[in-house]
Amino acid sequence: MSSVLVFRAKWRSGEHRAAESSRNVFQPERRGNPSDAFVMTRSQNPSMLLLTMFSQKLTKSFSLLWLQLLLILLSIASINGAEQENFYIVFLGAQPVSRDIALETHLNVLSSVKGSYLEAKESIVYSYTKSFNAFAAKLSKDEAKKLSTMDEVLLVFQNQYRKLHTTRSWNFIGLPPTAKRRLKLERDIIVALMDTGITPESKSFKDNGFGPPPAKWKGTCGHYANFSGCNNKIIGAKYFKADGNPDPSDILSPIDVDGHGTHTASTAAGNLVSNASLFGLANGTARGAVPSARLAIYKVCWSSSGCADMDILAGFDAAIHDGVDVISISIGGGSPSYVDDSISLGAFHAMRKSIITVASAGNDGPGMGTVTNTAPWIVTVAASGIDRAFKSTIQLGDGKNVSGIGVNCFNPKQKQYPLVNGTDAAKDPKNKENAGFCYEDSLEPKKIKGKLVYCKLGTWGTEAVVKGIGGIGTLIESEQYPDVAQIFMAPATIVNNGTAETINKYIKSTRSPSAVIYKSHEEQRQAPFIATFSSRGPNSVSQNILKPDIAAPGIDILASYTLRKSVTGLKGDTQFSEFILLSGTSMACPHVSGVAAYVKSFHPNWTPAAIRSAIVTTAKPMSRRVNNEAEFAFGSGQLNPTRAVSPGLVYDMDDIGYIQFLCHEGYNGSSFSALVGSPINCSSLLPGLGHDAINYPTIQFSLESNKASRLGVFRRRVTNVGPAPTIYNATIRSPKGVVITVKPSSLIFSKTFQKRSFKVVVNATSIARNKIVSGSLIWRSPRYIVRSPIVIYRS
Template sequence: MSLSNFALNETKLILAISIDYIWEKIWFVVPGITPQSESFKDEGLGPPPAKWKGSCAHFANFSGCNNKIIGAKYFKLDKNPDPNDILSPVDVDGHGTHTSSTLAGAPVPNAELFGLAKGTARGAVPSARVAVYKVCWASSGCADMDILAAFEAAIHDGVDVISISIGGVTGSYVKDSIAVASFHAMRNGILTVASGGNGGPSLGSVANHAPWILTVAASGIDRQFRSKVGLGNGRTISGIGVSGFDTKEKLYPLASGVDVAKSTASKDSAGYCMEDSIDPTKVKGKLVHCKLATWGIDSVIKDLGGIGTVIETGLFLDNAQIFMAPATMVNTTTGEIINDYIHSTRSPSAVIYKSEEVKVPAPFVASFSSRGPNPGSSHLLKPDLAAPGIDILAAYTPMKSLTGLKGDTQFSKFTFMSGTSMACPHVGGVAAYVKSFHPNWSPAAIKSAIMTSATPMSSRVNHDAEFAFGVGQVNPTKAVSPGLIYDMDDMSYIQFLCHEGYSGSSIASLIGSNSINCSTLLPGLGEDALNYPTMQLSLKRSNGTSTAVFRRTVTNVGPPQSIYNATIRAPKGVEITVNPTSLSFSRASQKRSFKVVVKAKPILSTEILASGSLLWRSSRHIVRSPIVVYSTPED
């Protein structure tokens, strides 16, 4: 796994993993778990806690639970069979097994794929229990009614944390199924950690952005998988991807897709190596240079008799695809070098070497990770924070090949996956870790501890800054002792919804109350009516200087007697003041309030945002809150 591993406190937690459906730009993946995986062995674990009310029965292709997997249910309320799935909690896709083991997998020595990333694979909290609630299906996706039913079951069963890697859908906070279900979980003391979606790098693409959800972006770790390509002219270039094939360093004839096209094919379709455009007699025994149109080009070339594929793409190359034949991916500039070489000699040749693991600087935000600003509220910074989500090695299902492509005969107990789905369980594990030390903390308190203790990330490396990484990279060990927390109850969220313009009747339907009178809840509140660990101000570009007031209250969870002094970091053109500038505490759980005033002019259209921060420093703790100012277009 990608974070340094940490053990749970004595309290053994139950983690509900309601996994998984995700929009990965090209494909869908579906949920479940593989109970026979070594990652879910229960050695050293006693019976489930007495509070546990969940159940686990034998299902089709599902061998049952143990003291690690203590609950397994599936939800398909329409009861219609799925021709590509099994009515069972079993994982036919690998995504659910991967995310579950990332969060709570037991240690498995000598885990690897093709010799890459070899070592002991273990989840963030190996001693945690797992309850799986399968809500997504191969053919029909994830129905709102199934998500809602699964959340209610998890709440009833007694879970402590819900980690849900379902992304790509956004909507009203009082109508979106995940927002509604996670609100109910919050009211029952359960924090929901959710993936932020894979719609990046487009701005405003972040999903699961309700304030009571901990929304996770994906970051890269300090390794990358590259496959070198040796050209016949002696030049070696580097591509990205996971290719486990030993080519014995033999040079093969190299051609472009246009060179091996059918006489009836257009140059465009041949350049992209469309299956119906390639002549099998021309491609046989060759390596082929293709532009990327759809995933699985390596499968097309192999099926037609080719040896392998060099795939050129204009996409960001920060995560590695797994190939079913010798292949690698290169950027457009490198693709032009290859094409020039092909047409500079009568007998172009090349070899694609087996993938190698290389070190790269980290962390950085994944190109695919969804960005802010929050489409649901201009006052709320989302995503909340980032965690490892690129090329994560974790457990896999035996029911699907590594690529899922026709003809692929590669199967493995472990594989690499990338996505905010992979980042989400890392933070779910951190939430469980914090809760094991502080079992009585509210979901908001746990969330605050994780956010204010995060490690800041560089806006030079990540140009979208807080819209990409939120508060920064998750830091598990510091989250246990944050010093101060920004705590909230459900009334704070109700005030937020009123402030955002939701009607009293719509909020009442969310909380199951007869009525909500927003006019009695709003007077005296600040800019965002929420005691959130971050602050965000949006400005209209045509306006002059704007002033925003943020009122916050912190609770002392550090040493009983402590003093915190404020440090303000204001970006150019923004004035930030805090009052008071010092907070003095004489006992544990004591609360202190302060006010932050932000004065700013609209940012130039060439800039995305201006990043500032408020730090409360004591002799032992630094409690950090980003302050973000950004300009929005006119309506």
């Protein structure tokens, strides 16, 4: 749900909202993971086996007391030993010739630190054999350290658990239902979603009119608990959960209990569904970017535990083998490194198989340097707003109308309700502060029964607290209006400080204050803008790569949902809907994934770098006045789908280009061998391209305050993917304090797919500390505009 998956406590801008399960779900006994990745189930604890054998041989001279004591001590030792072990992921050398040989190799390597083949089989949980040569196992720190010193081992890193970070949005960014399509090729595009699963019963995933899966498809779809099965739209579904920890609020199946995966899948490639809405709000035709494309589902995220690195890698391993074209992953929060991060590793191997990976930028904005998924072979997506807001009218008892933000789906049953301030309804007169925020157990039920309650915003779910003790609804004061429309489980709305002052004055002006909250309605607002929650640059891993790459709609996006969970996830909520409004970079990510698939349907042979370049260089520029962090907030700008199909020029590259970049960044050849499959001798490679050593479609020049260097030379190469002959002329926009030049200033192409190189020189003469300034390079022909942002930042 790149969106923001902070799994069970998320509010809707990131989707931070309470996510308590509203119903019990059937949880079958775990009998191993039925995915194609090899999984071994763990048998009984060896120390308990030893304990059993020892106790059977005890002589009668041992008293029962001593036996019990021994049992306790051995149990404690067993528990302590287990606590010292964690899951680790281990990468080995080149791809083995067969799965059986790979498995045998993994067990032999593991046996060398475990002491026996049996213990190795006990500890291994995944053997990745399709797309890369690696395994995941439970190890102690010492065992992991020993493995890392072995010649055949390229990389060892500890498993982490990550967070999960749409009808009008497609029209807003210029992809109407009538947009030009190549349906025959679109039907062969397979979009993979790594998320919380899918709801196959949804109208967004019906297969009416779909033929059989493409011939290239190698994936499978088995029979799973509570899962109705695949069809010719959802052509594959698997789940991955190797830690063995029970999740009572989820199901060991590709079924989506959370709703996040259903939402992202339908945003990327859902069918056209007319009259879709959330209880009448946001009514329209719900659809994905490529309604005729196929979906492959890899459930790697779970309600309680989140998304484990080892499961994410298993998903990548399977998706690459299965033959997908695009991988959409709305997950983040891993290692700040390109070489030991599961998403970065998986995406690199996907790129080498011509599969493009699109990921969410994260929901930790507006703080600087918070962007995640920053590897240059990943397309990183920020969340922008569209020209629609959801507001509720509040009518006060004196007849004055004020407005609040949020999704309130309730029509009032009477003209006015008594209104009380939470501080005046405190259960404990000495603790009015908590009552002012309407925290749980802070209000006196008798004082709020049948009333609207005015509260300050403290935690999400305030209206649930008020409703739970007899209140009618809630007016919630926030310092400013949030970007997103929180969905409420009872009548409620959020007001800003100015409106709050009006309400407070009214409450104090009368002995019998009253008010009513009307059902929400839609209003237009200025857009696009970047959501405050959307993570910002600069890139914390590399000073030479601009991230995020692109912005796409991620606020109040209507798309399919699950009926297994209420629309708020709050205890007591009885609202269920087939469609829902969600917000987060999780929602922005599948917009770009869908457009990547759309571009791929026109250009099946384009590389992931070429598709990324087309998306980035055709983006609509966004205003710095609205977005203070400029390109660190929105990358190259707002997604522009139809122009991305015909970009004119592309900045293309292959895996060698990325390897040169890593060498230039200071990684030694052995440190990123897990990406490539074997150690690399950086000194034997040709030098990279200029200051940043990469043929990226954007330019970032970072100045360190303690260094005198103010000159950057960036070498780039473009490929003509438009008609020929043609000439492109350069237009440079230089910000104040910076001089930018390009040589040559004209590029002449006599044929399609011809390449031309050029040099960009950035001379930053005067830039203040912690300052970001930006310019651009535009290549113009009579037919095309190819724009690359140039960002100069001084730390």
